[in-house]
Amino acid sequence: RNPDLLYVIGTDVPPPGGSDEVEEGIKPTSIEDFKETVETTRYYFKRFGLEEAWERVIAVVIQPGVEYGDHTVIEYNRKNTEQLKKALNDYPDLIFEGHSTDYQTEKSLKEMVEDGIAILKVGPHLTFTLRETLFMLDLIETEIFRKMGCDEEATNLIKKIETHMLSNPQHWKSQYDGTENEIRFKIKYSFFDRVRYYLTNQEIKDAINRLLENLERLTTPLSLYSQYLPIQYKKIREGTLKADPYEIIRDRIGDVLKTYFRATGYRIC
Numbered sequence: 001r002n003p004d005l006l007y008v009i010g011t012d013v014p015p016p017g018g019s020d021e022v023e024e025g026i027k028p029t030s031i032e033d034f035k036e037t038v039e040t041t042r043y044y045f046k047r048f049g050l051e052e053a054w055e056r057v058i059a060v061v062i063q064p065g066v067e068y069g070d071h072t073v074i075e076y077n078r079k080n081t082e083q084l085k086k087a088l089n090d091y092p093d094l095i096f097e098g099h100s101t102d103y104q105t106e107k108s109l110k111e112m113v114e115d116g117i118a119i120l121k122v123g124p125h126l127t128f129t130l131r132e133t134l135f136m137l138d139l140i141e142t143e144i145f146r147k148m149g150c151d152e153e154a155t156n157l158i159k160k161i162e163t164h165m166l167s168n169p170q171h172w173k174s175q176y177d178g179t180e181n182e183i184r185f186k187i188k189y190s191f192f193d194r195v196r197y198y199l200t201n202q203e204i205k206d207a208i209n210r211l212l213e214n215l216e217r218l219t220t221p222l223s224l225y226s227q228y229l230p231i232q233y234k235k236i237r238e239g240t241l242k243a244d245p246y247e248i249i250r251d252r253i254g255d256v257l258k259t260y261f262r263a264t265g266y267r268i269c
Contacts, residue, residue: 003056005053005056006056006057006058007053007056007057007058008057008058008059008060008061008097008119009037009038009041009057009059009060009061010037010060010061010062010097011033011037011061012029012033012037012061012062012063012099026063026065026066026067026074027063027065027080028062028063028064028065028080028081028084029062029063029064029084031083031084031087034060034062034084034087035087035090037060038060038091038094041057042054042057045057057093057094058093058094058095059094059095059096059097059118059119060094060095060096060097061096061097061098061099062084062096062097062098062099062117063098063099063100064076064080064081064084064096064098064099064101064112064115064117065077065080065081066098066100066101066104066108067100068100068102068103068124068191068192069191069192070176070186070190070191070192071189071190071191072191073103073104073191075104075105075108076104076108076109076111076112078111078112078114078115081115081117084096084115084116085115085116088116095116095117095118095119096115096116096117096118096119097117097118097119097120097121098112098117098119098120098121099121100121101117101120101121101122102121102122102123102124102125102128102191103124103125103128103191106259106262106263109259109260109263109264110262110263112263113263113264113265118264120260120263120264122256122257122260124191124192124193124196125256126253126256126257127193127195127196127199128191128193129252129253129255129256130196130199130249130252130253131193131195131196132252133229133248133249133252133253134157134208134211134249135157135158135188136228136229137211137212137215137228137245137248137249138155138156138157138158138211139158139228140215140220140224140225140228140229141154141155141211141214141215141218142154142156143224144218144220144221144224153214155207155210155211155214156207157204157207157208157211158188160203160204160207161188161195161198161204161207162184162187162188164198164201164203164204165187165194165195165198166183166184166187168198171194171197171198172186172187172192172194172197175190175192175194176190176192176194211245212245212246215245216244216245216246220243222236222237225243229248229252231252231255232248232251232252235251
């Protein structure tokens, strides 16, 4: 009964970790299912004397016809949600929350917001970007040590993560299948980003810390930033980004977040 709590309701919720099947033309939530969710939930709120709480229901979770798989993304097509958008007019106090909106383009995200899907969710896209950046920094470190003639000093984070994940499959075995080589590829590069479940492992944390500490004390040639992190290279050259591994990680993740901020009209200082 906390008056500060707002509620999002819904029954169209994706499985944790992402869908293991992505089909072209995935169907958005039907108007019938949307209305049934609203009316049924409202009925039970009132039945149990929660009318005041119902006034704080702000959104309904829907499937807007988007999804992502291992290496594919189904882009938002606003034509497929035209009827849902009209149905939302019957509930002027509600908006939609879209699930599986990770990896959508900024154009698609803006169209979703315009179509009433004003709550966007992002998670794996952020950790995927973290993983990408760590891998690129690992490649940079490897090149620096190779140039110095001391390859054995390299952290080899990518290899450590792959080895650990193969030995501890509990966080990916339900998502990934295929040949041994296909699985090795997926555990590193899939959009499902199961790597995120292993970043808190102490061995992996130690390797990440070693990598970042090495890059802080080493001099990284600008040409390597250009090779592996071209957008951050440009910012470093322009003086808007410090050539520091921690700052680079924050900047790349921030670029993804800004896509969602701009799509929702959130003003970034």
